[in-house]
Amino acid sequence: MTRLSLSDFHVSIGRRHVVDTIGFDLQGGSIMAVLGPNGAGKSTFMKGLCGLRRARGTVRLDGVDLQALSPAERASLIGYVAQDTTHLSVRLTVFELLMLAQNGDRRAWKAAPESTRRAEEMLALLGLERFAGTMPSVLSGGERQMIALALALVRRPKLLLLDEPTSALDLANQLHMLEVVQDYTRRNAIITIAVLHDLNLATRYADACLLLARGRQVATGVTKEILSAAQIADLYRVECRSIDVDQGRFSAIYPISVLSDGVGHR
Known part of the structure; x- marks a missing residue:
């Protein structure tokens, strides 16, 4: 089973550590949500993991040191969907x-023989068949996000x-996308890490949470345990209430x- 292990992980921009001393372990088939206020370092953390920002520390995927791999080797193991989809133009x-x-x-x-079948399967999985012959540049931002996900998954990261x-x-498409991601993660025993702002999506789809503030790891653990009213108040400076939904399967915040x-002030 796939395993991801981080320890003493730092991401820098210039000489400044923007993300500092991150560490956790994840098993295949699980989803982790990365949460925190604006400026917490969430996107920088993700760019460090996929090699787009200079990073130090230990990052091992199935025992392989990702930091030691070439960009091409790392790209064969990681699928990355960025906020910005201008690369699809x-x-x-x-x-x-x-x-x-x-x-x-x-x-x-010549393309690999199975490539056509995998492309068709991915379009069907995400309900994108009608866009097969369309250039992404003419599509909406939401449609481009779905296509970016298809491009990440088709390589089987x-x-x-x-x-x-x-x-x-x-x-509707938020739920559709995250249900596809959750099912794909479970069935293929991969690891998914997602930056989210909506705490309710995190409680519904994420098995674990990494909480960041000012580039530092505030807490990591099981989502329902981590996202307490006290923890949310401390992280976001917002008073919240939480109720169990669907017989306690997840919480509504x-x-x-x-x-x-x-x-x-944060």
Whole structure:
């Protein structure tokens, strides 16, 4: 089973440590939500994991030191969906992009035989068949987010990193995307880490949470245990209430008020 282990993990921009001393272990089949206020370092942390920011420390995926791998080797293990989807503004159709994602490192002109089948399966999985012949540049932000997820999954990563994957999606598509991600993570025993702002999505879909504030790890653990009213108040400076939903399968969190020192003081 896939295992991810981080210890003493730092991410730097220039000479400054933006994310400092992160450590945790995750098993395959699990989803971790990364939560925290604006400026906490969530996106920087994700970029450090996938190699887009300079990072130090230990990051092992199934015993392999990701820090020691070449960019191509790391990309073969990690699927990354960024907030910004401008990289999809190319003169290729969605189907062509799915083929390229699988064969970009091949030296031969001919695509691998199974590539067409995998591209078709991924379009069907995410309900994107109607966009197969369309260029992503003409689609909405939410549709491009779904396509970015398809491009990450079609390569069958062991580690899936999602940076605010639902930010441009309506409610129905938020649920659809995260249900697909949850099912794919479970069935394929991969590890998914997702930056989320919606605490209710975290309680519903994430097995574990990593809480960040000012680039530091505040807490890590089982979602329902970590996202207590006291912890949310301390992290976000917002008073909340929580109720069990669906016979306690997850919690619904609703805000009451901003604490007196909450805005502009974190």
